[in-house]
Amino acid sequence: MTDHGARGHSHGGTGTASTVHPSVSSVRTELPETDAPLWAIIFAGGIGSRFWPLSTPSRPKPLLRLVSEQPLLVDTVHRLTPVIPADRVLVLTSRDIAPAIRAALPTVPEMNILVEPRPLGTAAALAWGTHEVARRAGPHTLCCAMHADLAVGFPDEFRRVLRRAGGVAERENALVAVGVRPSRVEPAFGYIRPGAPVDAQHLLEQGGVHEVASFVEKPSEAEAMVHIAGGALWHSGIVVGTASFFLSQLDAKTVELRDGFDALRSGNLPAFVGSIRSVGIERGLLERDPRLLVIPGDFEWDDVGTWASLRRARSLDDDGNGVVGSAHFVDADSNIVHGESGTVVLYGVSKMLVVTLPGLTFVTPLDRATDLKPLLDALPGSMRIDPTGAA
Numbered sequence: 001m002t003d004h005g006a007r008g009h010s011h012g013g014t015g016t017a018s019t020v021h022p023s024v025s026s027v028r029t030e031l032p033e034t035d036a037p038l039w040a041i042i043f044a045g046g047i048g049s050r051f052w053p054l055s056t057p058s059r060p061k062p063l064l065r066l067v068s069e070q071p072l073l074v075d076t077v078h079r080l081t082p083v084i085p086a087d088r089v090l091v092l093t094s095r096d097i098a099p100a101i102r103a104a105l106p107t108v109p110e111m112n113i114l115v116e117p118r119p120l121g122t123a124a125a126l127a128w129g130t131h132e133v134a135r136r137a138g139p140h141t142l143c144c145a146m147h148a149d150l151a152v153g154f155p156d157e158f159r160r161v162l163r164r165a166g167g168v169a170e171r172e173n174a175l176v177a178v179g180v181r182p183s184r185v186e187p188a189f190g191y192i193r194p195g196a197p198v199d200a201q202h203l204l205e206q207g208g209v210h211e212v213a214s215f216v217e218k219p220s221e222a223e224a225m226v227h228i229a230g231g232a233l234w235h236s237g238i239v240v241g242t243a244s245f246f247l248s249q250l251d252a253k254t255v256e257l258r259d260g261f262d263a264l265r266s267g268n269l270p271a272f273v274g275s276i277r278s279v280g281i282e283r284g285l286l287e288r289d290p291r292l293l294v295i296p297g298d299f300e301w302d303d304v305g306t307w308a309s310l311r312r313a314r315s316l317d318d319d320g321n322g323v324v325g326s327a328h329f330v331d332a333d334s335n336i337v338h339g340e341s342g343t344v345v346l347y348g349v350s351k352m353l354v355v356t357l358p359g360l361t362f363v364t365p366l367d368r369a370t371d372l373k374p375l376l377d378a379l380p381g382s383m384r385i386d387p388t389g390a391a
Contacts, residue, residue, distance in 0.1 A: 031207065031295070033163035034170055036142055038240075040084045041129035043122050044073050044101060044148040045094040050306045052372055053362050053387035054338065054355060060097040062148040063104050065324070066304055066338075067313045071104055073148040083159045084144065090114055090132060091148075092125040117270070121278035123254050123285055128272070130246040131264050139244035142166045145281070146238045151313035153300025161297045165240040168209050168295060172198065175241040175249060175290055177212065178297040179233030188305060190217045190235030190282050191227040192294050204296055212292040217282040233294060235282070236301050245291075253288040254279065307353050307369035310336050321346075325356070336366060360387050 048061020055061045062073035070078065077089055086107040091114065093101045098115045105113070114128060126145055133141050144162050152158045165176040179192045194204055195213035202208030215235070219227060241249075251261050256277040263271035286292065302312050311334065314322035321329050325339025332346040339356045346352065353369045355362040364375075376384050 031164040031209070032167045032171075033160065034142065034166035036166065036170065037088065037137070038084050038142045038144055038162065038166055039088045039090065039133045039137065039243075040077075040080055041126060041133070041143055041145045042073070042076060042089060042091045042148050043125055043146070044091050045097075045116060045119065045125070047097065049376060049384075050372055052376060052384065053357060053360055056387070057096050058100060060100060062093075062097075063100055066310060067151050072304060073101065074104055076146070076148050076150060077105060077108065079152060079155045079158060080144075080162075083162060087112070088137075090129050092116065092122075092129055094119060117273050119278060120273065120276070121256075121284070122281045123250060123279045124257055124260075124272075124276050126246060126281055126285075127250050127254075127257055127261075127264060128269070130243040130250075134243035134247065135267075137243075139247075140242050142169060142240065143243050143246060144238060144240050145246070146236075147303075149304040150237065151300075151302045151304050155299070157299040158297070158301075161295065161299060162238075162240065165238075165295050168198075168293060169241045169245070172209075172293060173242075173245060173291070174293045175239055175245065176209070176293045176295055177215075177286070178236045178238040178240070179294045180236050180297055180301045182228050182232070182234050185221055185224045185228065186234070187221045187224050188218060189224075189303065190215060190237075190286070191219060191224065191232040192235050193227065193230060193232045194294055198293060204294075207296055207298075209293050209295050212294050215282070215286040215292070217280075217287055233296065234301075235286070236297055237303065238297070239281070239286075249290040250285060253290050254284040256284055306371075307336060307355075308366045310338075311366070327354075334366075357387070362387075 044062040047057055048055040051061050051064060054064055063071040065071055068075055077086060087109055089108050090112050091101060091108060094116050102110060102113050130143055133143050161178060165178060169176045177192060192215055193213040195211035197203050198209040204210050250257055256279040260272040260275035263275060304313050310322055316322050319329060319333040321335045323337040326343040327337040327339055328345045330347045332349050334351045335346055337344045337354045341356045341358045344354050344356060351366045353364050353366050
């Protein structure tokens with residue numbers, strides 16, 4: 001399998017140009033890598049309305065082939081091997097897309113597909129997942145929590161960083177977030193402000209580990225610029241820790257879950273689900289000052305969050321066009337084409353998105369493709385769910 005990462009950063013993004021961190025020093029710290037078994041907890045819920053019209057209940061976002069020839073979720077699971085084999089992968093997903101998720105992951109045991117009875121939010125999904133890891137493999141088992149929609153350019157380095165983060169989590173009895181050096185202003189991401197180094201001889205620039213001074217989820221563009229200028233890292237969405245430490249920090253910090261923990265510990269999932277409020281990991285835990293460290297991850301990471309992000313995650317031609325399917329470009333640059341029906345010809349246009357499906361073609365400027373909610377609100381409900389009208 002080939003991983004396609006964020007190698008297109010130089011082509012720009014949706015944000016305003018900003019101060020960018022210098023490249024990583026060639027003098028790096030080789031942190032000890034854990035030999036302990038790691039488990040992965042992957043969040044793969046939701047249809048993914050930001051990728052309309054491609055995403056539907058029968059073909060949700062985690063199963064879209066947006067970056068490579070494999071669906072996002074399949075790429076994520078394969079990328080973990082051999083550090084985390086499929087039988088140590090838990091996938092948290094929603095009831096409406098669970099059958100499609102199971103069918104796409106034949107190597108993951110069915111008992112490892114945890115189907116939420118209702119949308120729980122990622123904090124509760126993390127609590128359920130880490131509880132399952134503790135129950136099956138022991139409370140001190142290391143877990144890597146991550147989302148299914150990550151683009152990674154260098155999978156070998158990605159796996160090494162997971163093992164290094166696991167070693168730090170074991171040694172320091174802490175949660176370890178993987179931070180990424182920003183290449184643009186991106187208000188849609190979380191920002192990690194590094195504090196003091198854990199070891200004064202090994203600073204962040206050489207791959208060292210730091211305390212987290214603060215975590216800010218989805219700041220304004222102006223705030224994001226300030227964070228970047230102050231040395232903040234992007235949050236990659238990857239956090240490593242032992243199952244028991246994840247659970248203790250969620251219990252202490254995430255008040256939205258507190259009424260359900262006794263039920264979760266006793267194995268009463270319906271009572272747990274009925275006692276909690278939905279909240280994400282970032283706002284429900286990471287912003288609330290847990291015992292959190294950060295380690296840099298230099299494996300060409302990006303979040304596949306919107307159509308516009310594909311200009312960074314996909315391979316591009318010399319004019320900055322990215323294409324899946326059949327397309328011809330004449331005097332056209334910086335476009336994204338996802339064609340599943342016919343051939344697309346673009347002439348004299350720039351920064352456009354074209355999606356073709358049997359029975360439907362969608363065209364919009366890429367800067368409008370970052371937020372499709374106004375469009376979806378204006379469409380008939382049946383078209384939002386199944387835009388092609390297929391049975």
